[in-house]
Amino acid sequence: MIAPIESAADGRVNRRLLRVLGEHGLLRDLFGGEPGAPPTDAAALRLCLLREALSQVSGEAETALALQGLGSYPILQSGSRELTNRWIPRVIAGEAVAAFALSEPDAGSDAAALSLRAEREGDGWRLHGEKIWISNAPDADIYTVFARTTPGARARGVTAFAVPGDSAGLSGRHLDLLSPHPIGHVFFEGVRVGPDAVLGEVDAGFAVAMRTLDLFRPSVGAFAVGMAQAALDATVAHVRSRHVHGAPLAGQQAVAHRIADMATQLEAARLLVYAAAAAYDAGEETGRQTRRSAMAKLYATEVAQDIVDGCVQLHGARALQRGHLLEHLYRDVRSLRIYEGASEIQRTIIARALIGKDASR
Numbered sequence: 351m352i353a354p355i356e357s358a359a360d361g362r363v364n365r366r367l368l369r370v371l372g373e374h375g376l377l378r379d380l381f382g383g384e385p386g387a388p389p390t391d392a393a394a395l396r397l398c399l400l401r402e403a404l405s406q407v408s409g410e411a412e413t414a415l416a417l418q419g420l421g422s423y424p425i426l427q428s429g430s431r432e433l434t435n436r437w438i439p440r441v442i443a444g445e446a447v448a449a450f451a452l453s454e455p456d457a458g459s460d461a462a463a464l465s466l467r468a469e470r471e472g473d474g475w476r477l478h479g480e481k482i483w484i485s486n487a488p489d490a491d492i493y494t495v496f497a498r499t500t501p502g503a504r505a506r507g508v509t510a511f512a513v514p515g516d517s518a519g520l521s522g523r524h525l526d527l528l529s530p531h532p533i534g535h536v537f538f539e540g541v542r543v544g545p546d547a548v549l550g551e552v553d554a555g556f557a558v559a560m561r562t563l564d565l566f567r568p569s570v571g572a573f574a575v576g577m578a579q580a581a582l583d584a585t586v587a588h589v590r591s592r593h594v595h596g597a598p599l600a601g602q603q604a605v606a607h608r609i610a611d612m613a614t615q616l617e618a619a620r621l622l623v624y625a626a627a628a629a630y631d632a633g634e635e636t637g638r639q640t641r642r643s644a645m646a647k648l649y650a651t652e653v654a655q656d657i658v659d660g661c662v663q664l665h666g667a668r669a670l671q672r673g674h675l676l677e678h679l680y681r682d683v684r685s686l687r688i689y690e691g692a693s694e695i696q697r698t699i700i701a702r703a704l705i706g707k708d709a710s711r
Contacts, residue, residue: 361530363447363489367414372444376400380419380442381426394565394627398572402620405576409682412573413531417485420566421448424494424558425512428550433512437492447515449490451481451536452559458483459695461496462505462556466538468497473545475499477513477538483689487534488522491515495538496555503553510555511547518542529681560640565630567643567690571623571650574686578616578654581661581679585609588665605664612657619650641703648696651686658683 371377379400381393397419404412422441425433425448440446457464466479477497481487493513500507513520522536550558586609589600599605626646630639658679662669669676687693 361527361532362524363486363532364410364414365444365447367411368418368444368447370444371411371415371418372442376404376415377418377442377444380415381423394568394630395624397565397569398623398627401569402572402576402579405573406580409577409678412576413485416566416569416573417450417532418444418448420450420562421486421490421492421494423562423565424450424510424549425492427561428510428558429512430546432546433549437512441492446491447486447489449484449486449493449515450562451484451487451493451495451513453481453483455480455482459692461559462508464496464498464508466495466497468499468509468511468543471542474547475511475543477511477519477541477543479538481536481538482534483525484522484534484536485689486532487536488524489515489532489534493520493536494549496559499555500553505556507553508555508559509552510549510558511543512549513541513543513547527685529685531685563690564636564639564643567647567696568623568626568630570686570690571619571626571646574650574654574683575616575620575623577679577683577686578612578619578657581658581676582609582612582616584675585612585661585664599664608660608664612660615653616657619653622646623650637703641700644691644696644699644703647690648693648700651683652693655683655687 368377379396381396401412401416404415418441422438425437437446437448441448452461452464454464454466466477466481468475468477475497477495479497481495484493487493491514493515495511495513496508497511498507499509519539519541520536521539522534524534527533549555589605589609590598592599594602600609623646626639626642629642634642658676662676662680665676668674669680671677691699
């Protein structure tokens with residue numbers, strides 16, 4: 351019911367696909383529980399299972415589901431009852447598109463350096479600045495936006511806001527990427543937000559962002575595992591049926607050993623992802639969980655790219671033909687090592703957790 355749906359033109363938000371995901375209950379299953387209520391159990395495990403399974407059927411459907419969760423989870427986690435009741439049921443139904451707006455032109459990996467300003471005006475704020483590399487932008491109906499409310503305070507001066515996409519002063523443009531993806535550049539020109547738009551506490555928005563990323567980073571690993579599994583399955587079938595010098599390609603020891611190595615890497619990545627998800631659901635201490643999430647995201651995405659590349663090599667030139675499964679996976683897998691924290695940032699997170707933040711001094 352999902353794979354045959356026509357892809358959105360030019361990588362824009364596929365609203366028809368979102369409605370189908372909603373009709374089949376997949377968006378509801380993203381966190382479990384009742385619409386507007388906090389997750390009741392196994393949120394991370396459920397998210398990882400959904401992302402791994404969907405990625406083997408439709409990468410576009412997987413991405414659409416994950417982005418709905420990423421954009422709406424801060425509202426579910428930290429929003430008022432009024433906000434959750436207004437937006438979460440619509441997100442679950444696939445009727446409202448959600449976005450997570452953290453990155454900026456000069457604050458990508460160093461999210462604490464963000465400069466989008468929230469200036470006090472009466473009991474609310476005016477937002478001035480821009481966000482970039484924002485998934486589902488500029489088409490989102492609701493944005494979780496992280497803005498600076500206290501200058502010079504880095505992570506301690508950031509506040510999270512829920513900002514409707516039709517707010518006056520909010521505009522944006524789509525960005526064209528190597529692999530079509532709903533992503534854009536968003537501009538805030540005096541966008542008004544009231545006190546009811548605050549997610550959590552004023553100046554405590556960085557914690558909202560990190561709790562969300564701790565949940566979603568292992569699931570990026572699950573996405574990577576699913577893509578690598580699809581590539582490996584296709585390659586096993588190919589080397590069994592492809593004959594070279596009168597014998598199946600699988601009979602060559604170099605090929606068979608490459609397959610064995612890739613399968614072992616894939617299983618190790620899968621175990622690391624689900625260990626991190628289980629630890630999150632068990633309520634593991636935040637610092638340890640952040641480290642586990644970073645390890646899962648780092649290893650699974652790096653391994654997935656290696657596996658997809660190896661599968662392309664074993665397929666030969668046909669894998670580079672437009673429309674081939676491997677050609678699609680080869681383009682799509684690359685971004686996983688960048689978004690939600692590049693591999694280099696994951697290594698920094700892990701090292702700081704093990705060695706200490708000031709070890710280089």
